[in-house]
Amino acid sequence: MSEPAWRVVLLLAGAFREGVDTLHAELAEQGHPEARPLHGFALQAVGARGCTINELGQRLGVSKQAAAKTAAGLEKAGYLAREPVPGDRRAVLLRRTPRADDLLAASEAGFEHVAQRWRRELGAARYDDLVDALTRIAGDGPLGDLPGWLTQRPSS
Amino acid sequence: MSEPAWRVVLLLAGAFREGVDTLHAELAEQGHPEARPLHGFALQAVGARGCTINELGQRLGVSKQAAAKTAAGLEKAGYLAREPVPGDRRAVLLRRTPRADDLLAASEAGFEHVAQRWRRELGAARYDDLVDALTRIAGDGPLGDLPGWLTQRPSS
DNA sequence: TTGAATAGACAATGTGGTTGTCTATCACGC
């Protein structure tokens, strides 16, 4: 009750930001200074076997145009390569490069470090409680369009 | 620890999103369908006594140009009015309209409802623990440039 | 073979951010 309700909602964003910032500080040290928060999520969505632009859009919960742009940026950054799809000359298979796998590995480790830091800071029991509480509270939205979600008006 | 570390960080964003979405669904019902998440924060930054564009930018942690854009949007939406500053003919005083105060009141109530829902869902003790844990974990960044923060590469 | 559905590119727009440039005003020092 000490915290006003709006502060609590803001704390969620603050904690998220803190975690992501910490992660990216570590990623920058590991040779991925240009990695942006959405890169990791997108690469994870591409998967080890690769996927097409449309699939990427569906997995991220965004339009295929947005997915195409994201893929283009990832390709330019050296994280994705394009291959033709054998059976379908329209489609393009997006494939993670070794550099992308390196980023993902570093990202996974970085997330682990963040979680460990929090666990150490809170104590294991309180940390587990936190995770459990968040699991109950959090919606299961796509999370792919976080930036746009903040700006877009709710209706339309 | 059943949850992988990256999931936990995502849960924070998911919970934040859930809270804001719930809030704005309620705001839409209360006559503010066009309110966007950043509106409330900006109006709160303007304050009851009003402020100038530069002050708004400083309070939100963004450039004055960004603040000017935000203020323009808020003005167009009927939430802000511009008044001359008596002593300084360069400056413009941004003032909240009655409609803005209505939005803020509805927003405060909405946040309260969100918190109450969570409190009911988790139980008071677990909810308080959650808030406490978040307080320790969350950084104290500006929070004003959340959308840009996701996309902008770290410094450079 | 003809026509609908699909993959993806391309353009325009909206919202957020940034930096850089410009004018008008203020404040200070000579």
Added chain:
DNA sequence: GCGTGATAGACAACCACATTGTCTATTCAA
């Protein structure tokens, strides 16, 4: 009283994210 520097804000250009709409090429089915 006038020049100089700082400040408030506007304006333009640009980037990153999203959207919808339109277009071509390819696939697949009737």
